[in-house]
Amino acid sequence: MPRSVSGVEMRKRQAAHIEVPPQVPGQPRANTCCLCWCGCCKCPWTEERMERSERQTCTKMDSIEAAEDQQPSLDQVLSWARSFEMMLRSLEGREIFQEFLRSEYSEDNLLFWLACEELRKESDLSVVEEKARIIYEDYVSILSPKEVSLDSRVREGINQNLAQPSSLMYEEAQLQIYTLMHRDSFPRFLNSCVYRDLLASRRRACLDT
Template sequence: MGSEQVEMGKRLPQDNAGHAHITTPNTHMLDSVNTHTLGWLSAPPNACCFCWCCCCSCSCLTVRPSKNERIPERTSEKQTESEVEEVRGPTLEDVRSWSQTFEQLIKSPHGRASFRQFLKTEFSEENLLFWLACEELRKETNRTAVEQTVKQIYEDYISILSPREVSLDSRVREVINKNMLEPTSHTFDDAQQQIYTLMQRDSYPRYISSSLYTDLLKSLEEPQPPNES
């Protein structure tokens, strides 16, 4: 290659001033070049790899956020709404409804939280925790998860070795022992009903009469308007 370039340099025509003059290649020389190669060489710097036109409407040149970039925004919005809901707390109407029936109390997240706080003072929090665990178990459909959850609930609330053992009669315990042979999402239905009745008849009336509930009720009551003279 070096000798060819030197030889070509020697044959370059010169003008009257003695400067070398480079002539334009013939058209037939350009035709022999691979058109694909020319495409690469002549492509605009911002063109995509599949479009070699200069049209600005090419969809490849438009930058769009990916799905992964948009998902966190939606998740963040949902978390914010949930946090606002928790910060708001129960309304006066909510708290008043708790005194109507035990069902109204236990189906309310804020009601359960307040009732659980009361049960702690009576050292019977495990009753509510067992009832809630059974509620979650009844929603489970995966067989493996059901078996694992049944075993965990038994160890936490049924076993006599557990510090959080709930109070159940011998009949219900016998039913549980039979159900444990083939665990299902309804293994503890009888036990859950018995604990529900226990809380409804025993703990619930004391909670409604407790200072914890009455103080919460008073804190939400609107002040009476002043009497007009």
């Protein structure tokens, strides 16, 4: 079991180590896995980071309401219905999906997946160890209010790997949560008011131009 780390200390460590690389919306990063998982351009996997970002500037979700030039195109919105992968590669798609998950109290699934994506990009062993422990405390520990649903076999593998953390130690858990979102949450998202209202607004915008 990992040593106990306070919530404040974990957030400080995370804020110190997270780097936000540039990313073109809708474009996957190089070296993605065989499932073409997205290379997220920011990782909103702590409340502190999200709150700080909201104070400094409007979020992409805010911009959908406030700034016409930052809205996804009709083609983009339609492409999300055809491919879960394509939606996750899009910054706007991920954030629209996150809004929907928040309404179903399952946002932590996406935040866990994004945190694992950040870990997969790390090569510095000390950073890997810190991020691996933070992910465990935030999303795997049964004591965490943000615990995600993982089967006992996957949990046992994670517990064993904590002795020697690696950037891929959550790979199987990440796939399990990815599959859960794809099969369970994604179909409901496409039938939700969140997606349908956005699609209708994009169609109206096209007719007005």
